[in-house]
Amino acid sequence: MLTVMNLKKQYRHRTSEPGAGVMGISFDVPERAFFTLLGPSGCGKTTTLRCIAGLEEPDSGRIIIRGDEVYNSDTGRITPVNERGIGMVFQSYAVWPHMTVFENAAFPLRVAKRRRYSGKEIANRVKAVLEMVGLGGFEKRPSTMLSGGQQQRLAVARALVHQPTLLLLDEPLSNLDAALRHQMRSELKRLQKDTGVTTVYVTHDQSEALAISDTVAVMSKGLIVQVGNPTEIYNRPNTEFVAGFIGTINLLRGRLETDVNVPGIGAVETRLGPVHCSFMTSAKAGREIAMVCRPEDIVLVRADSTQASQLPKVNLFQGVVVESLFAGETTEYVIEMEGTCIRVHSRFDSALVAGKQVFIQMSPDRMVAIVEEGQYAQLSDDHRRTGT
Ligand SMILES: Nc1ncnc2c1ncn2[C@@H]1O[C@H](COP(=O)(O)OP(=O)(O)OP(=O)(O)O)[C@@H](O)[C@H]1O
Ligand SMILES: [Mg+2]
Structure with a gap:
């Protein structure tokens, strides 16, 4: 039309x-x-x-x-x-x-x-x-x-x-x-x-x-x-710009360990250890990768709960609650792991106060790799610099 x-x-x-x-x-x-x-x-x-x-x-x-x-x-x-x-x-x-x-x-x-x-x-x-x-x-x-x-x-x-x-x-x-x-x-x-x-x-x-x-x-x-x-x-945002513009995201960076052909899951080495994520574009080992994950897609459990032992082992990390913001339907928790802060939206849990040890788990399907090319990489770099 x-x-x-x-x-x-x-x-x-x-x-x-x-x-x-x-x-x-x-x-x-x-x-x-x-x-x-x-x-x-x-x-x-x-x-x-x-x-x-x-x-x-x-x-x-x-x-x-x-x-x-x-x-x-x-x-x-x-x-x-x-x-x-x-x-x-x-x-x-x-x-x-x-x-x-x-x-x-x-x-x-x-x-x-x-x-x-x-x-x-x-x-x-x-x-x-x-x-x-x-x-x-x-x-x-x-x-x-x-x-x-x-x-x-x-x-x-x-x-x-x-x-x-x-x-x-x-x-x-x-x-x-x-x-x-x-x-x-x-x-x-x-x-x-x-x-x-x-x-x-x-x-x-x-x-x-x-x-x-x-x-x-x-x-x-x-x-x-x-x-x-x-x-x-x-x-499935294709750039950090799109990911960030459409709602709240968590961003992790790392280096790809082995070649990935799409669609597929690849392992990216980060400061937290290996993180498995979904690729929409093929990428070669050694490339710098940005990974984005929505706060509502992350599973959060107390470290001392029985659920903790039942979580899948992939993309499972231990951290500590540094902040919790009650927002009605969900509560936004900020979890710190090795100096990296991750935002998680979860049901309110009165026991999840600052200082509490927790596990977070991210399904590789919900962790999206962004392999930026040419003008788009430039584009999102500019947006990062201007803080938009
Ligand atoms: N008549 C004009 N003369 C000169 N520059 C213009 C003119 N109209 C728009 N621009 C510039 O072109 C760019 C795009 O403007 P446009 O109005 O298309 O933006 P927009 O996406 O509709 O923004 P907004 O959401 O604020 O309405 C802006 O940088 C604006 O300053
Ligand atoms: Mg306009």
Whole structure:
């Protein structure tokens, strides 16, 4: 439904930071899919969306929407915004304050260039789309007399009213409070599934991206670092950057002992001793390896408990509790082993106080090796240096 090939757009304003924009990205969005661009502020998400919409002229690349080439830098083809069949909700939501709910939603039909809509047709379409977003009966209300969430829904209704081929949503929930964001998240997902409209969604909120998307593309500094479904992105990050950006991680470093062919388990020599972990890319013995493990994937037991003797011996380490932070559903424990601190999320255990001896065990399947290459290694190095 949407193909973006080698899209480049560099901003060259005198105040722009070097490399600002997008530096050559490619991705495909199948029909009816919910595709999310996820990344930190300034990584190029809005730039990408604006290029797809035709609001920004790229430097180079190709963009194809439902078989129509809307942009090609080689042939010079550029289809204007209003001929691309796109519905868009912008980062800071804009409903027109001087218009009623009805007129806001009807606006795209009134100004449509591709065809004329009769008054009756406009009334029918607006009614249907307002019902769909839960604003049925609000037609006559001035749009300023809506709550934040309702205004957001109105912006979505307006983007859907002309039945776009492609829906582009740029952080549409960013102005809402946490509870409403949560609710709107499920509503958006339902709406997208009901209408079947192919959607490109932009957010810097990782939990939102994981919850709502069929496919997530993680961006950093104008590049796509990893594309996958939410569980792949979460469980099999391909760089330290992705691992760290999507939730809390533990990071261990070491040197690979023997060659590994993928997919497979390899042993990495660390200051704690050998650690077994899963490899997604083949690697040669002697390579420096980073390993990541989620705090909730680590088993924690008291050293003096009977469970301790039943734990698998692989990736089993003894340590001491240095901190415990009660957070309701789980408790975050910080465990120190040979000067290395590991975070573990576990059920609250009142006996696990600071100073207590414990064992931790990490399944090799849940310990992911990262063999970084070329630009991606550089990328995550930069992020480490800047502490992001
Ligand atoms: N019109 C512009 N002129 C010059 N530089 C720009 C312009 N728009 C964006 N940039 C720069 O390009 C980079 C990417 O911006 P973009 O708006 O795409 O980021 P983003 O990923 O959407 O970030 P956010 O999450 O903060 O919205 C940033 O460094 C930004 O400062
Ligand atoms: Mg943005």
